[in-house]
Amino acid sequence: MALTLTALAAPAQGQSRPAGPAAERAALPANDGWAAESGGTTGGRDATADHVYTVTTWAEFGAALGAAGNSPSVIRVKGTLDALSDGAGNALTCEDYEAKGYSFAQYLADYDPAVWGYDEEVSGEQEDLRAASAKLQGAQVKVNVPANTTIVGVGKDARVLGGSLQVKDVDNVIIRNLTFEDAFDCFPQWDPTDGAYGEWNSEYDNLVLYGSTHVWVDHNTFTDGRHPDSEQPSYFGRLYQQHDGLLDIVRGADLVTVSWNVIKDHDKTILIGNSDSLAAVDRGKLRVTLHHNQFKNVKERAPRVRFGKVDTYNNHYVVERAENYGYSFGIGIESRLVAEKNAFTVPRGMPLGPVLKLWKDSPVTVAGNQVNGKYVDLLAVHNAEIPEETLRPDAGWTPVLRASVDHPRAVPGLVDGGAGAGRLH
Numbered sequence: 001m002a003l004t005l006t007a008l009a010a011p012a013q014g015q016s017r018p019a020g021p022a023a024e025r026a027a028l029p030a031n032d033g034w035a036a037e038s039g040g041t042t043g044g045r046d047a048t049a050d051h052v053y054t055v056t057t058w059a060e061f062g063a064a065l066g067a068a069g070n071s072p073s074v075i076r077v078k079g080t081l082d083a084l085s086d087g088a089g090n091a092l093t094c095e096d097y098e099a100k101g102y103s104f105a106q107y108l109a110d111y112d113p114a115v116w117g118y119d120e121e122v123s124g125e126q127e128d129l130r131a132a133s134a135k136l137q138g139a140q141v142k143v144n145v146p147a148n149t150t151i152v153g154v155g156k157d158a159r160v161l162g163g164s165l166q167v168k169d170v171d172n173v174i175i176r177n178l179t180f181e182d183a184f185d186c187f188p189q190w191d192p193t194d195g196a197y198g199e200w201n202s203e204y205d206n207l208v209l210y211g212s213t214h215v216w217v218d219h220n221t222f223t224d225g226r227h228p229d230s231e232q233p234s235y236f237g238r239l240y241q242q243h244d245g246l247l248d249i250v251r252g253a254d255l256v257t258v259s260w261n262v263i264k265d266h267d268k269t270i271l272i273g274n275s276d277s278l279a280a281v282d283r284g285k286l287r288v289t290l291h292h293n294q295f296k297n298v299k300e301r302a303p304r305v306r307f308g309k310v311d312t313y314n315n316h317y318v319v320e321r322a323e324n325y326g327y328s329f330g331i332g333i334e335s336r337l338v339a340e341k342n343a344f345t346v347p348r349g350m351p352l353g354p355v356l357k358l359w360k361d362s363p364v365t366v367a368g369n370q371v372n373g374k375y376v377d378l379l380a381v382h383n384a385e386i387p388e389e390t391l392r393p394d395a396g397w398t399p400v401l402r403a404s405v406d407h408p409r410a411v412p413g414l415v416d417g418g419a420g421a422g423r424l425h
Contacts, residue, residue: 023176023424024052024074024152028216032403033257033289033311041214041257043150043174044074054078054154058163059087062143070147070170077178078154083141083163094186097136102129111190113236118192127189134187134203141183141204142166145173153177156422160206161225168210176218177424180206180246181225188241199238205245209253219424221262222246229267241267245301250274254285262420264296273306276333276360282307283334289401290315292411294419297324304330304359305337311399313340314406316415322350327357331364336395339378341368343411352376353385365395370408 028041035041044051051073053064058081068075084092107126109115116122141163145151147170153159159179167173185202192198206222209215232240246263249256249272263269270290273282286308295302296318303310312329319325325346329339344355352371355378356364366379383390406414 024076024150026174026176028174028257029403031401032216033259033291033401034255034287034309035214035216035257035289036401036403037255037287039214041172041174041216041255042072042148043172043216044072044148045150046072047074047150048072052076055081057081057089058083058085059089065143065145065149068146068149072148073146073150075149075151076154077151077158077160079157080159080161081163082161083183084161092140094137097133097140097186099129099132099136102126102133107190108235111192113192113198116192118198121193122190130187130189134185134189137186138203144168145175146170148172150174150176151178153179153421153424158421163206164204165207166210167208167212167215170212172214173212174216174218175207175220176216177220177421179221179223179421181223184224190236197238198236200235200241202241205248207247209247209249209256211251211253213254215253215256217247217256217258217261219260219419219421221264221421222266223262223264224266228265245269245271247271248274249286249288251278252281252285254287256288258288258290259292260415260419260423261293262296263293263298263302265298267299269295269298269301270303271301272303272308272310273332273335276306279307279334286310289399291402292406292415292419294318294415295328297321299324300326300328300357301330302328304332304357305335306332306360307334309336309338309395309397311338311402313338313342313399313402314408314411314415315342316412316419317342317344317346317355319344319346319350322347325350325354327354329355329364329366330357330359331362331391333360333362335360335362335364336397337362338365338395338397338399339367339369340365341405341408341411342370343408343415344369344371344376345412346371348372351385352378353382356382356391358386358389358391361392363392363394363396365393368408370411373409375408
């Protein structure tokens with residue numbers, strides 16, 4: 001699609017442009033988490049008029065990202081950007097990405113465990129065609145965010161539907177006031193070797209921070225939206241999982257602040273460090289702060305941590321159905337997680353040992369957290385309820401980059417009333 005980028009520039013002649021503390025020109029406040037370290041995070045604060053874009057379609061969004069280069073830029077998102085739409089804005093379906101000869105019915109027949117078994121990964125014509133189809137979808141729904149960029153939603157209803165933003169190997173990015181919904185995979189892969197009974201594995205996180213530094217993710221909403229896992233079918237006795245994570249922070253990403261977001265109705269939520277084998281890349285990196293976020297009805301990874309010094313404080317964890325809950329804090333290899341002054345609202349009688357999950361032996365600091373308005377030593381409860389996964393105390397560092405810390409009893413009201421897209425002032 002041909003796009004005249006000057007048509008995207010905003011505002012029009014004679015119209016005032018918000019400056020200074022306005023959302024599109026705001027920089028991360030001093031001391032507000034790890035992204036404030038080493039010079040802070042300013043995004044597109046210093047963008048000139050020709051690097052301010054207003055976009056209303058996925059095609060315009062991609063064009064604006066390309067035009068921005070690495071110059072300070074502001075991209076204002078207005079309305080819904082549907083990643084599954086063509087250059088003219090027409091809706092696309094999964095069938096539009098199917099490679100010639102691919103058949104899901106044939107895929108199921110070829111790789112049925114009764115035929116294929118569980119001992120080796122799937123291969124052959126239908127798997128090759130599935131991979132080719134997935135590549136076509138990936139080219140459509142993934143976009144790369146350049147350095148020195150602020151992406152900000154306009155008003156209360158700015159939305160990225162089905163898209164995956166890739167912040168890869170760049171510095172100084174701000175993403176605010178957007179609803180990220182349903183980055184679903186049309187072509188999940190069956191892996192019979194994943195666990196005892198196999199699993200369907202999918203691609204496309206809503207937002208991926210890969211090797212990037214100084215990133216501020218603030219006042220967004222992340223959700224599965226129109227395709228919740230609860231409505232997905234099962235094949236081979238396993239959920240046909242069309243969602244991966246909501247936010248991945250991986251491959252040496254560093255100095256990240258995630259604040260005042262709503263993260264809800266999802267399985268695998270936030271992954272910080274994606275492999276035990278990446279010590280050479282991740283050691284000394286993956287420094288992330290998560291504060292004043294609402295995690296509502298998420299099953300796991302809120303967050304799951306490897307290697308990094310991660311500070312999680314003043315978040316509100318809401319569990320409405322205990323049977324759908326896995327864990328909140330995943331303790332992985334060489335991680336140094338601090339979890340302080342968070343609030344949990346859970347069903348009465350729900351076991352609290354699983355709030356913490358041991359993946360690999362690493363120390364963790366857990367202090368000042370409240371459950372249903374009462375202080376609970378979550379580390380002691382975990383070790384008492386799950387003695388075979390005993391966790392060691394004291395992450396060995398004390399966070400200092402905290403702009404403000406609220407009493408955990410105040411957290412539910414503050415977070416529920418102020419977090420998420422559409423609540424940015």
